[in-house]
Amino acid sequence: MKSREVHLNEYLKGAPSASNYSVVEVDVPAPADGEVTVRNSYISVDPYMRGRMSGIKTYIDPFQIGAVMDGGAVGEVTASNFDGLEVGDHVMSMHGWREGYTKPGNSLMKIDTSILPAQAYLGVAGLTGMTAYVGLKRIINLQAGETLWMSAGAGAVGSVGAQFAKAMGATVIATAGGAEKCEYLKSIGVDHAIDYKATDNLADAIREVSPKGIDAYFENVGGPHFTAALETLTGRGRMAVCGMIHRYNDAEPSMIADNLTYIIGKSLKIEGFIVSDHMDIQGDFIKDLTEWMMAGKINPAETILEGIEKAPEAFTGLFEGKNTGKMLVKI
Amino acid sequence: MKSREVHLNEYLKGAPSASNYSVVEVDVPAPADGEVTVRNSYISVDPYMRGRMSGIKTYIDPFQIGAVMDGGAVGEVTASNFDGLEVGDHVMSMHGWREGYTKPGNSLMKIDTSILPAQAYLGVAGLTGMTAYVGLKRIINLQAGETLWMSAGAGAVGSVGAQFAKAMGATVIATAGGAEKCEYLKSIGVDHAIDYKATDNLADAIREVSPKGIDAYFENVGGPHFTAALETLTGRGRMAVCGMIHRYNDAEPSMIADNLTYIIGKSLKIEGFIVSDHMDIQGDFIKDLTEWMMAGKINPAETILEGIEKAPEAFTGLFEGKNTGKMLVKI
Numbered sequence: 127m128k129s130r131e132v133h134l135n136e137y138l139k140g141a142p143s144a145s146n147y148s149v150v151e152v153d154v155p156a157p158a159d160g161e162v163t164v165r166n167s168y169i170s171v172d173p174y175m176r177g178r179m180s181g182i183k184t185y186i187d188p189f190q191i192g193a194v195m196d197g198g199a200v201g202e203v204t205a206s207n208f209d210g211l212e213v214g215d216h217v218m219s220m221h222g223w224r225e226g227y228t229k230p231g232n233s234l235m236k237i238d239t240s241i242l243p244a245q246a247y248l249g250v251a252g253l254t255g256m257t258a259y260v261g262l263k264r265i266i267n268l269q270a271g272e273t274l275w276m277s278a279g280a281g282a283v284g285s286v287g288a289q290f291a292k293a294m295g296a297t298v299i300a301t302a303g304g305a306e307k308c309e310y311l312k313s314i315g316v317d318h319a320i321d322y323k324a325t326d327n328l329a330d331a332i333r334e335v336s337p338k339g340i341d342a343y344f345e346n347v348g349g350p351h352f353t354a355a356l357e358t359l360t361g362r363g364r365m366a367v368c369g370m371i372h373r374y375n376d377a378e379p380s381m382i383a384d385n386l387t388y389i390i391g392k393s394l395k396i397e398g399f400i401v402s403d404h405m406d407i408q409g410d411f412i413k414d415l416t417e418w419m420m421a422g423k424i425n426p427a428e429t430i431l432e433g434i435e436k437a438p439e440a441f442t443g444l445f446e447g448k449n450t451g452k453m454l455v456k457i
Numbered sequence: 458m459k460s461r462e463v464h465l466n467e468y469l470k471g472a473p474s475a476s477n478y479s480v481v482e483v484d485v486p487a488p489a490d491g492e493v494t495v496r497n498s499y500i501s502v503d504p505y506m507r508g509r510m511s512g513i514k515t516y517i518d519p520f521q522i523g524a525v526m527d528g529g530a531v532g533e534v535t536a537s538n539f540d541g542l543e544v545g546d547h548v549m550s551m552h553g554w555r556e557g558y559t560k561p562g563n564s565l566m567k568i569d570t571s572i573l574p575a576q577a578y579l580g581v582a583g584l585t586g587m588t589a590y591v592g593l594k595r596i597i598n599l600q601a602g603e604t605l606w607m608s609a610g611a612g613a614v615g616s617v618g619a620q621f622a623k624a625m626g627a628t629v630i631a632t633a634g635g636a637e638k639c640e641y642l643k644s645i646g647v648d649h650a651i652d653y654k655a656t657d658n659l660a661d662a663i664r665e666v667s668p669k670g671i672d673a674y675f676e677n678v679g680g681p682h683f684t685a686a687l688e689t690l691t692g693r694g695r696m697a698v699c700g701m702i703h704r705y706n707d708a709e710p711s712m713i714a715d716n717l718t719y720i721i722g723k724s725l726k727i728e729g730f731i732v733s734d735h736m737d738i739q740g741d742f743i744k745d746l747t748e749w750m751m752a753g754k755i756n757p758a759e760t761i762l763e764g765i766e767k768a769p770e771a772f773t774g775l776f777e778g779k780n781t782g783k784m785l786v787k788i
Contacts (some may be wrong), residue, residue, distance in 0.1 A: 177722065184722040185692070348717060361516070367720045374718070382715035386679060387705070389698045389729035391508070391515040396727040398720035 127154040127163065127204070131224030132437050134189045137181030140377035141445065146179070147195075147438045157207040157228050164217055164234070165226040166201035166457045169434070170248040171441040172282070176374040185400050195437070196222035198252065200237065200244040201457075211236060218247045223437045225457050249452035250286045250426040251415065253401055257368060258287030258344075259411045260404040262294065265366035265397050266342045270295025273336050275355065278346035279316065280307035281444075282452040283368060285427055287344055288316050293418040296342075299335055301328070301351070303447045310450050314425055328354035339363075348372040349382060356388040367398040375445055427451025458485040458494065458535070461765050462555030465520045468512030471708040472776065477510070478526075478769045488538040488559050495548055495565070496557040497532035497788045500765070501579040502772040503613070507705040516731050526768070527553035529583065531568065531575040532788075542567060549578045554768045556788050580783035581617045581757040582746065588699060588732040589618030589675075590742045593625065595735055596697035596728050597673045601626025604667050606686065609677035610647060611638035612775075613783040614699060616758055618675055619647050624749040627673075630666055632659070632682070634778045641781050645756055659685035670694075679703040680713060687719040698729040706776055758782025 133148045157163050175197060178189045189195055199222060203215045208231025211217065217234040221227050237247045249255065261283075262268045274291045278284040279300025288300045292315050300316040302308055303323045311319035318335035325331040328350060332340065341363055343355040348370025355365060373380065388394060418424050429449040431440045437455045444453055464479045488494050506528060509520045520526055530553060534546045539562025542548065548565040552558050568578045580586065592614075593599045605622045609615040610631025619631045623646050631647040633639055634654045642650035649666035656662040659681060663671065672694055674686040679701025686696060704711065719725060749755050760780040762771045768786045775784055 185724070349715065352717060367717075369721060370718050373715065379714045379716060381712040382717070383710045384680065384704065384713035385710060386683060386698075386713070387701050389727065390700060390731070391729070393516070393729050393731055393734060395729075396720065398722070398724045398726075400721070400724055403724060 127165070127226055128152070129154045129224050129226040130434050131194045131222075132434060133192055134179065134195055136191060137188065138179055141375040142176070142179060142438065142442055144438060149435050154226050155228050157205050160208050160230055160232070161228050162203050162208045162211050162217075162231045162234065163205040163226065163228045164201040164219065164221075165204050166199045166224065168200050168245040168248060169223055169437060169455045169457065170198035171437060171444060171453050171455065172197060172254075173369055173371045173374060173444050175441065176445075194222045194224055196220055198248045199224075200247055201226065206231065208232070216244045218252070223434065223455075225434050245428065245452075245454055246426065248454060249282060249428065250424060254282045254452055255286050255290075255415060256405075256408060256411050257401040258283045258290055259414070260399060260401050260407065261344055261366035261368050262287060262290055263410070264404055264407060265399050266344065266364045268294050268296055268342055271297075272341040273297040273299065273338070274342045274344065275332060275340045275358070276300045276316075276344045276346075277351050277355075278302065278369075278371065279311050279319070280427075280450045281346060281371075282449070284344070284346055285310075285314065285451045286424065289314055289424050290414075290418070292316065293414075293421075293423045297336070299332060299340065301347075307447075307450055310427065314427075322351070329357040332358045342366075344368060346371060349380065353383050353385050356385050356394065359388070359392060359394055361392050363392060363394050365394065365396040367396060371445060428454055430454050430456050432456045458496070458557055459483070460485045460555050460557040462525045462553075463765065463768050464523055465510065465526055467522060468519065469510055472706040473507070473510060473769065473773055475769060480766050485557050486559050488536050491539050491561055491563070492559050493534050493539045493542050493548075493562045493565065494536040494557065494559045495532040495550065495552075496535050497530045497555065499531050499576040499579060500554055500768060500786045500788065501529035502768060502775060502784050502786065503528065503585075504700055504702045504705060504775050506772065507776075525553045525555055527551055529579045530554075531578055532557065537562065539563070547575045549583070554765065554786075556765050576759065576783075576785055577757065579785065580613060580759065581755060584732055585613045585783055586617050586621075586746060587736075587739060587742050589614045589621055590745070591730060591732050591735040591738065592675055592697035592699050593618060593621055594741070595738060596730050597675065597695045599625055599627055599673055602628075603672040604628045604630065604669070605673045605675060606663060606671045606689070607631045607647075607675045607677075608682050608686075609633065609700075609702065610642050610650070611758075611781045612677060612702075613780070615675070615677055616641075616645065616782045617755065620645055620755050621745075621749070622675075623647065624745075624752075624754045628667070630663060630671065638778075638781055641758065645758075653682070660688040663689045673697075675699060677702060680711065684714050684716050687716050687725065690719070690723060690725055692723050694723060694725050696725065696727040698727060702776060759785055761785050761787050763787045
């Protein structure tokens with residue numbers, strides 16, 4: 127079997143471009159003892175990957191230059207020398223942007239595709255959904271009757287998070303860029319959809335739909351979204367800081383209006399989190415998600431590009447707002 | 458009895474000046490039933506008062522135009538028609554910037570001056586000390602062996618907070634403006650004193666004395682101090698946001714470098730607080746403070762101006778770094 131895979135050529139500042147990557151065709155060997163061969167069906171592109179392209183160690187190591195961009199992927203076993211995985215089984219891996227591979231069976235997680243499609247394990251039922259859940263449940267501790275502002279509400283985490291928050295009994299304001307995404311937001315049941323590109327004062331737009339302000343804010347964007355959140359949060363308001371996609375491609379530090387004194391006057395709590403630090407509540411997540419899905423409360427959206435060579439374009443599209451829901455590459 | 462008192466003439470933007478106030482002489486009536494007459498000995502000036510001069514309701518009402526600037530004061534009872542207070546008793550009040558007054562006895566708190574001087578109830582043993590304690594104990598939850606950065610370390614809250622943190626077993630880095638204040642910081646036992654005015658990169662100065670960074674940050678300043686804290690906090694670092702004196706006189710919003718993505722990558726927790734929301738731990742505060750003072754661990758500093766007409770100058774001095782320790786006006 128041959129596999130095309132996407133390698134990173136160099137660490138970068140600023141927005142990624144095609145020249146940062148190479149598409150390389152390799153031979154996939156037959157599985158040795160304990161190994162399996164997998165043909166991927168979908169690969170995931172996620173904003174956090176941008177940090178790994180800067181060459182700086184944060185909570186996660188940088189990508190290796192000249193090696194595959196690793197990350198979430200689902201596929202089907204085509205050959206197995208590993209007890210516990212058979213040909214035809216579906217698996218999730220972190221083996222990244224490639225059509226197929228041979229790897230140790232113990233680096234793979236078998237997934238059940240009888241109820242959910244395989245790619246759901248990259249989205250609502252995977253780390254994307256878990257990220258939204260951790261932010262709402264553990265960091266914000268969202269209560270029924272509260273008002274939540276979900277930023278990037280049409281994004282992968284935002285779109286499932288907005289639906290989780292509705293299922294938890296909150297009033298949900300969601301922001302997104304463009305009328306089409308706002309239509310989508312209404313279709314998934316948010317109470318108020320705001321097109322941030324069509325307003326020149328985001329805080330005023332929030333207060334227009336919720337004069338008392340917001341009890342909690344789920345941060346996926348950063349920059350002026352952050353300052354508008356400080357302005358509209360009510361006393362003892364909480365902010366979960368999940369991502370700041372507005373900033374990931376900044377080559378130089380940007381400036382922002384300093385309204386941080388709101389943190390004192392309103393006794394705000396702002397907390398960043400990495401989903402992998404909170405896997406202890408994964409059992410609660412699966413239980414709640416199953417209940418919400420059985421009740422028809424969750425409709426995950428996907429934006430799909432086809433062909434491994436489209437992975438860089440799909441990834442860059444995340445920063446240009448090209449996706450509604452989870453961005454995937456179909457192999 | 459006559460009393461001179463300081464009235465606020467107008468709400469303001471920017472730095473306060475002498476024209477914002479009037480000094481007015483009034484007659485202090487004899488106490489009616491339930492009232493006492495008090496001659497103040499010290500009045501307190503505090504940074505939070507700046508917010509009350511802007512005419513905007515926050516967690517506390519604005520000052521009244523044409524009325525006394527109210528705030529903490531201590532004094533001695535000179536006449537009493539109230540059961541429980543006698544001539545010669547020392548009392549603390551929130552009746553503010555005046556030489557004396559007649560008020561209901563139940564608006565006063567009797568204080569014990571046999572161990573601590575009266576003005577300590579405006580400082581280390583009062584809301585100033587309690588503020589430092591709440592920030593360290595409840596918001597940061599400082600542990601022995603951790604490294605804390607105390608900003609405005611020579612200020613009222615900062616100077617007692619730095620000593621509390623040492624008593625709690627932490628390594629303390631304190632910043633202040635000028636060599637003289639840094640000498641003072643060394644005299645009260647902080648591990649590292651940094652003159653922020655003598656460095657052009659505060660984060661580098663912190664890392665020079667603590668290469669691993671800081672576990673916790675006590676925010677009294679804001680602006681570039683805040684960004685340097687985000688840069689130097691370690692994973693799961695905590696920030697208590699008590700004040701941002703750098704910003705209180707801003708007439709227009711200032712800009713700040715946006716390095717907020719550190720909140721995600723390092724899973725930081727940032728929490729603002731108002732001391733009055735945490736009075737439930739006042740018992741713990743008194744117990745710990747007594748123990749630390751008996752062990753000789755706490756040496757509060759005071760900067761004292763004399764005469765009620767100096768209250769505006771003392772207050773403005775807070776924003777110009779004129780005080781070491783608690784700023785007081787002696788009557």
